[in-house]
Amino acid sequence: MSDYKIETKCIQSGYQPGNGEPRVLPIYQSTTFKYDSSDQMGRLFDLEESGYFYTRLQNPTNDAVAAKICDLEGGVAAMLTSSGQAASFYAIMNIVEAGDHIVCASALYGGTYNLYAHTIKKMGIDATFVDPDCTEEELDNAFRENTKAVFGETIANPALVVLDFEKFAKAAHSHGVPFIVDNTFATPINCRPFEWGADIVTHSTTKYMDGHASCVGGAIVDSGNFDWDAYADKFPGLTTPDETYHGIVYTKKFGKGAYITKATSQLMRDLGSIQAPQNAFLLNIGLETLHLRVQRHCENALNAAKYLEGHEKVAWVSSPSLPGDKYYDLAKKYMPNGTCGVITFGLKGGRDAAVRMMDSLKMIAIVTHVADARSCVLHPASHTHRQMNDQELKEAGVQPDLIRFSVGIENIEDIIADLSQALEQV
Ligand SMILES: *Cc1c(COP(=O)(O)O)cnc(C)c1O
Secondary structure, rough: OOOHHHHHHHHOOOOOOOOOOOOOOOOOOEEEEOOHHHHHHHHHOOOOOOOOOEEOOOOOOHHHHHHHHHHOOOOOOEEEEHHHHHHHHHHHHHHEEEEEEEEEEOOOOOOOOOOHHHHHHHHHHEEEEEOOOOOOEEEHOOOOOOOOEEEEEEOOOOOOOOOHHHHHHHHHHHHOOOOEEOOOOOOOHOOHHHHHOEEEEEEEOOOOOOOOOOOOOEEEEOOOOOOHHHHOOOOOOHHEEEEHHHOHHHHHHHHHHHHHHHHHHHHHHHOOOOHHHHHHHHHHHHOHHHHHHHHHHHHHHHHHHHHHHHHOEEEEEOOOOOOOOHHHHHHHHHOOOOOOOOOEEEEOHHHHHHHHHHOOOOOOOOOOOOOOOOOEOOOOOOOOOOOOOHHHHOOOOOOOOOOEEEOOOOHHHHHHHHHHHHHHHH
């Protein structure tokens, strides 16, 4: 980890060119890498030596961008994935086997909910979803003998529930399992979950990190803090010999790098959800302005929330940055500098009014995305979460009338003018 401030890390971390080398991180647009001796190539395949040989496993462009994200989060090792979904999948699959179980905060991104509630269930992995506002005792009761991880989102998309890190970290650690946090919405600019007890962080880099809605991507960062050997029985994949690499034991051979090395050399090797180096290059350009954009997103979101809160046709507004919000105090504790640019609101006219207002917007577009430079809206009950029934929606913190508003970095006066004229149509 470098000693620079976070703004400097956004620009300087990950890639340091040597004398006469390109100033800007190059795109290594190559699937493969050349060696002079067959013996050396063999040592790479045995993980006896580190080096590049095939982009599905590692690529220098991707590694530089992963190193930057690692530094931003304050971790010890990181990897990029092809999408946020792949990051959420690998982060869990790296430490579970059929017959295992995980505990998740129920306020989750719709795709993550599907993945953990349905898809990994078919692979024999069970998930218990707990209300993020549950008591310590209720949380404790969700654990089983075979529980291997606890998962939650810093700020849930789209419920905007702020996760009580200390409560979840304490529960995870008292049961000898890692606490995994999806930090997509807060970004490391506003929150670094490792400082609050998280062991592993995941990202959909598709959102604020890229910030321009140009490439889908993900990342996994390891704090290096979880002691796998102390709970060796629970995590045989990390603590017993891997026969596919001549019996190496990841924790013995790679120490604090064990988790990411295993995810790269086993999961990426076998499942292949690699981020294209071209996308990693674009992601890196996004990261260079992350600190500036996140600040403006948050400022605009708070102003838009205050405007909506004062409007006669608006029934409710939710933003953890808004004084009086249910999660205001938790947000102040874990994210004193701001939360995210996404807010939600409902209209007095309910679901029909929501649809009518959205259709009347001129600049603010209806898109299945959040957290890029352009303001946009979405109606989760009829879009991202439409596969859920009303009970599941409620558990995920999504009311049927909820409009998710991702406030962009345009001039706030133009954003408010568009809201205003659309509300007049309702
Ligand atoms: C979008 C999103 C994901 C999934 O990421 P993709 O890059 O779309 O695969 C995961 N978690 C959160 C919080 C998200 O917003």
